[in-house]
Amino acid sequence: MTSQQTPLSLALSKRKSDERATPISAFRMARSWWLEGRRLNLSQLAEELGIGRATLMRWVGNKDLLMGEILWSLYKRIYDEAIARAEQTPNLTGIDYLTQIYEDINVALINARPMYDFLQAEPQWGLQLLTARASGLQERLISTWQQMFEKAIAAGEIKPEMDAQSLALYIVRIGESAIYCDLICGRKPEPGPATTAFRLLVNGHQR
Structure with missing residues (x-):
């Protein structure tokens, strides 16, 4: 049978x-x-x-672009989860809403074991992919934050002293410096200073 x-x-x-x-x-x-x-x-x-x-x-396309897609898939999941947590936090708006998302993302990236292992195994290539335009990742991060800032500015929730695109560029670069360089050197990154810098840049004159 x-x-x-x-x-x-x-x-x-x-x-x-x-x-x-x-x-x-x-x-x-x-x-x-x-x-x-x-x-x-x-x-x-x-x-x-x-x-x-x-x-x-x-x-x-090439190895850099493929790796860029892989890294973006990790970041996008972390970003979506941070957005969801912020949306579920009562009375969280404006600069506090944005700051929580930024800090949550940085903390999640610091604790992401695949990212740590990758930067330990291939530090030069990893840093190039994460901080340069070769993989397209940085442009996506900047575009994502730019859209969020534009929405908050239009709603009158933040009043930064620079345009949304420049603001997005700088906060992405601050995050890169605060996270990836320490991971490559084997140090535990501290997200606190990056969070403070984010709040100061984004808040502008608004109190």
């Missing part, structure tokens, strides 16, 4: 060569490797996916 076959059993019994890789599956596998602390090797990734390296490169 043959056992009953289900769609799941059929899928699990497929040979890897029968499975169709996609750009999303490439990203998910690369992200899984990174979360496990494995180095990102595009040749190995292409082999594991059963595709040519040229196909993988066409999908992801």
Whole structure:
């Protein structure tokens, strides 16, 4: 008597060569490797996916851009969770609302083990990806904060002494200096000074 076959059993019994890789599956596998602390090797990734390296490169652009997407996925999750906590905090508005989000994000990044392991294993590349334009990550962070500042300025909740884009650039750079440099050097970053600088820059003349 043959056992009953289900769609799941059929899928699990497929040979890897029968499975169709996609750009999303490439990203998910690369992200899984990174979360496990494995180095990102595009040749190995292409082999594991059963595709040519040229196909993988066409999908992801290059190693920096792929890693940028992985880092952004981590940041975006942390950012969304920080927003949710701030929204659930009673009577939290204006500069206090923004400051809590900023500090929560920095604390979460400091405690993110994959980020720590990555910067310990590949400090030069990691710092380049996190603080330069090669991966597109910094531009996304600046754009995210710029939109938040523009909304708060339009609502009259903050009155900074610089425009939203410049403000976003500086608070992102402050966060980079406060977190990544210490992580690379093996020191425990202190988010407090970055939080104070954030409040001073964003608050402007408003008391």
